[in-house]
Amino acid sequence: MLNTLESLRELLKETFLKDADIAQIKIPLTNEIAIAIKVDLENSLNSWIILKDFLSQTQRYPVINACWGASIGCWEDNIKSEDFFSRFYFSEEYPDMDLSPQTIIARANLYSDLDLDTFLNERAQLNTYDLDAQILTELESTKSQFGSAPSELEIKEHIQSGAIATIVDLEHYLFDWEIQQQIATKPELGSSSYLDWYQPKGQTLALLLLPTPHSWEALAYLAWFGGSKAAIPLLTRWHQTYGAKLVCHYGTMLQLLVKRKPKTPQEALELSIQQVLLAPCTTMLSGISIRNHARSLLIADRWFIHERP
Secondary structure, three states: OOOOHHHHHHHHOOOOOOOOOEEEEEOOOOOOEEEEEEEOOOOHHHHHHHHHHOHHHHOOEEEEEEOOOOOOOOHHHHHHHOOOOOOHHHHHHOOOOOOOHHHHHHHHHOOOHHHHHHHHHHHHHHOOOOHHHHHHHHHHHHHHHHOOOOOHHHHHHHHHHOOOOOHHHHHHHHHHHHHHOOOOOOHHHOOOHHHOOOOOOOOOEEEEEEOOOOHHHHHHHOOOOOOOOOHHHHHHHHHHHHOOEEEEEOOOEEEEEOOOOOOOHHHHHHHHHHHHHHOOHHHHOOOOOHHHHHHHHOOOOEEEEEOOO
16 A cells, blocks of 8 residues: 655655645544545646545545635645544444444444345335325426326325335336336436535645545545435445445535436436435435436436535
8 A cells, every 4th residue: 555655755756736735634533544635626627636546556546625724824734624534423333342443343234235135114104204295295296297197196195005105105106107208318307407416616635545446435534414324335336336436525515426327217216216215415405306316327427425414
């Protein structure tokens, strides 16, 4: 693993980052360091691409981060005062437990597919806060979007039979209905502007090289408001299935590039369910349904995942 600023300078000497400011940042509860590179809004993505391409040499995964506190002076002072590696939110997720990144990674590696299914089922129930009201909202939205919708009586019959018990069950049913109507996958059905990446204008930026080659393990070092317990396994799954790579981490926002899109509407819906249950603000703040998010995922090569207080 690359550990010195001199080694990094040598690696970057033929790139536009050859004269960029760089600094080391100690990571709490470890003997590890991160290496920070000064970037700006205009060159941050190209900088990330360069360091991602050097991953085999550095063994350090690059992630773009922004400072949220007031500027206190030079770039290095700002990034060192930011406390990128705070353990505060991890302590809420794992009270009275070891909060070192390696221990969090080890716990996440023990999180099975059954654990993920349990997590998603619990989140589906949590997001079903008033099913009758949610049914009316979704039926009205469907009728407005397509000109027709299943009847409320039809939905209620499925509730009585037990086929629909949560908002996720309802979205499954309505999406199947839309597929039968041959209207489920039309990309012109809605805007995907809610997936536009956040641009941290006027904020101090740093490209952090973390002491891991794996993008999903970044969430054990950098606290994300959506947590790490289920997020690390899901990011692992999304990387394996879709080639999803974390690019930006802004505390409440994760921004990823994706190599492969879902192959079918049904696969896109399952992916949409995972993302929305992990981070409800991804769609909630813009009023997008799980179904419409699935339609966006069929054509998107960038993901924006958002969870905030």
